[in-house]
Amino acid sequence: MSYETTSRQFSCFTPFDASVKPDGGASRSEFFRNDEYGQYLEQFSETFSLHGNIVTQHRVDRICRDVDRDGWELLITDLKEGQAESTTEYFDCVILCTGLTAAPVQIDCKIKTLSVSELHHPDGLGHISDQRIVVIGGGESAVDYANRLSQPELNNKVYLSLRSGIRVSPRYHPIRGVPSDFLRNRLMLSIHEDIRNWIGQRFVEMRIRYQEIFRRLFPAKEVNNLSPTEIDQDVSQIRKAWAYKLTKAAKDDLFNMFHNKSDDFLDAVAEGRITIVGPPNNDQFTVFRSFDSDYEEHIEPTLVVPAVGYQERLSELSAGHIQLSDFYMGCIHTTHPDLFLVGFARPIIGNIPSISEVQARFVCGLIAETFPRPANIVALHRADALSRKVRYKHLRLESIYPVEMFPYCDQLARLMNTFPRLRSIGSLAVWCRMQLTPATTLHYDYREKSSSELYASTPVYMPRSLIIFLLVIKPFDFVYRTFRRLVKRSSEP
Numbered sequence: 001m002s003y004e005t006t007s008r009q010f011s012c013f014t015p016f017d018a019s020v021k022p023d024g025g026a027s028r029s030e031f032f033r034n035d036e037y038g039q040y041l042e043q044f045s046e047t048f049s050l051h052g053n054i055v056t057q058h059r060v061d062r063i064c065r066d067v068d069r070d071g072w073e074l075l076i077t078d079l080k081e082g083q084a085e086s087t088t089e090y091f092d093c094v095i096l097c098t099g100l101t102a103a104p105v106q107i108d109c110k111i112k113t114l115s116v117s118e119l120h121h122p123d124g125l126g127h128i129s130d131q132r133i134v135v136i137g138g139g140e141s142a143v144d145y146a147n148r149l150s151q152p153e154l155n156n157k158v159y160l161s162l163r164s165g166i167r168v169s170p171r172y173h174p175i176r177g178v179p180s181d182f183l184r185n186r187l188m189l190s191i192h193e194d195i196r197n198w199i200g201q202r203f204v205e206m207r208i209r210y211q212e213i214f215r216r217l218f219p220a221k222e223v224n225n226l227s228p229t230e231i232d233q234d235v236s237q238i239r240k241a242w243a244y245k246l247t248k249a250a251k252d253d254l255f256n257m258f259h260n261k262s263d264d265f266l267d268a269v270a271e272g273r274i275t276i277v278g279p280p281n282n283d284q285f286t287v288f289r290s291f292d293s294d295y296e297e298h299i300e301p302t303l304v305v306p307a308v309g310y311q312e313r314l315s316e317l318s319a320g321h322i323q324l325s326d327f328y329m330g331c332i333h334t335t336h337p338d339l340f341l342v343g344f345a346r347p348i349i350g351n352i353p354s355i356s357e358v359q360a361r362f363v364c365g366l367i368a369e370t371f372p373r374p375a376n377i378v379a380l381h382r383a384d385a386l387s388r389k390v391r392y393k394h395l396r397l398e399s400i401y402p403v404e405m406f407p408y409c410d411q412l413a414r415l416m417n418t419f420p421r422l423r424s425i426g427s428l429a430v431w432c433r434m435q436l437t438p439a440t441t442l443h444y445d446y447r448e449k450s451s452s453e454l455y456a457s458t459p460v461y462m463p464r465s466l467i468i469f470l471l472v473i474k475p476f477d478f479v480y481r482t483f484r485r486l487v488k489r490s491s492e493p
Contacts, residue, residue, distance in 0.1 A: 008040075066090060114304070114305045131156045134304050135307055137161070146158050158274050161279060164251040242270065334377050343355075413444050433460075
């Protein structure tokens with residue numbers, strides 16, 4: 001996998017800018033690849049002298065409330081040099097950062113399954129060749145595994161088993177030729193999610209069906225628009241057909257379900273290296289329903305890759321006393337003011353490192369009493385949980401905390417009083433520029449940067465025609481929000 005550099009860098013350590021090479025994404029220079037993100041984290045640690053404060057090769061086996069000390073008791077095992085020695089330590093506050101992907105969900109399958117360690121073998125996937133492989137799942141890991149296992153040199157026959165359609169978002173926007181995240185700005189995010197969902201869904205479907213027309217309407221800025229050659233026309237048409245088919249069959253609205261970031265997956269499908277099928281019809285994983293018909297497909301796989309999701313270890317660590325559902329906004333425990341989560345919010349669109357950065361600032365501010373803990377947190381948590389059940393009705397909310405990245409980070413920023421308002425910025429030109437440039441956590445540091453830097457350093461990638469369209473619908477957005485507030489008030493007891 002590769003990750004966009006500017007959106008995943010921390011706002012206090014920014015060696016990358018939002019410039020784009022004019023090569024149509026050929027070099028992918030705007031993305032971390034292989035171990036480059038690990039190198040960035042090492043540089044970050046060295047810059048802020050963090051290594052001396054990090055203890056490695058230790059495992060937390062248990063966490064429980066210490067009533068006598070009014071804190072937390074942790075059972076920690078030292079794994080250094082093969083000597084597994086356990087000790088009990090006590091802490092005033094605990095921030096759990098084990099994340100939502102602590103362990104993959106397993107499936108009951110009699111066919112040999114590939115483990116995560118095999119799929120991430122340091123020597124690559126050369127040891128998995130000439131196989132008939134079924135990948136179960138439609139998430140980003142499943143798509144990535146299927147794509148990697150289908151590389152021509154491995155000579156595998158790869159199937160991807162899906163229960164419904166999925167949303168495949170290319171890392172580079174297929175029309176503008178820039179990282180897709182660069183088109184997501186504050187002006188777009190200021191439109192209510194219901195309106196964005198309705199318009200966005202239709203925009204994506206039309207963009208897939210009429211891509212050449214869209215290329216002319218929204219010409220790329222400072223990049224080469226690469227059109228398919230005559231030889232690629234058949235593959236291009238198959239790719240477009242599958243992109244439309246998967247999008248139409250997706251089980252929820254555009255901004256209410258997870259997106260798969262991939263530039264190569266649909267190419268692999270179009271080239272016949274990946275065959276998409278429906279869910280299995282038997283527990284032997286030999287008969288599958290066709291993806292878009294009632295027919296059955298017999299596969300007889302030699303290997304199965306279970307990629308049906310991950311699970312956190314909170315319940316395991318705490319003997320069932322700590323649950324993700326106990327945390328307001330996915331990071332503040334509603335009962336214990338000294339227990340927090342960071343890295344457990346899963347973005348519909350966006351990335352976990354940037355969200356975790358804002359969460360970490362918020363949590364540390366609460367511990368330092370820089371700002372107060374939200375009042376009436378139990379009622380707020382109940383209302384938040386109810387709204388998520390309505391919006392994310394197709395997601396497993398008992399095990400994940402889904403968010404839209406920047407609206408969620410903006411919520412935390414408002415609680416920290418770092419949200420970039422026009423009055424606090426003090427410059428209309430800077431504020432307007434901030435609405436049009438790519439959304440970033442740097443916007444929460446506006447007090448620490450000069451107005452001229454914010455105004456001039458970042459380019460605007462959204463087409464003018466789309467900016468005008470968003471400005472035109474802003475009055476309708478205001479009316480819709482007002483109507484929703486009035487309905488909500490009238491329904492309250």
